Amino acid sequence: MGAATIIYEGKPIGTPDPGAWWKIVEDYKVMGLYTAPTAIRALKKEDPNGDWIKKYDISSLKAVSFAGERCDIKTFDWLS
Numbered sequence: 001m002g003a004a005t006i007i008y009e010g011k012p013i014g015t016p017d018p019g020a021w022w023k024i025v026e027d028y029k030v031m032g033l034y035t036a037p038t039a040i041r042a043l044k045k046e047d048p049n050g051d052w053i054k055k056y057d058i059s060s061l062k063a064v065s066f067a068g069e070r071c072d073i074k075t076f077d078w079l080s
Contacts, residue, residue: 018043019052029060037071044078
């Protein structure tokens, strides 16, 4: 099928670059992201205005799937 999987351990929190996830999306043209809403909330806390997301071309990202818990509306809206 030509599919590849990238596994990233941890959240880029408290690091000099909270845009690490978005760099991976850009570099590898990631189409789907599977994560917990808690991880997205942690990214939102580090980057409330989404400035780090805007630094990268994440246009390849077509779907975000959540696991482990329901995603609250504020977190979903921040990611959208």
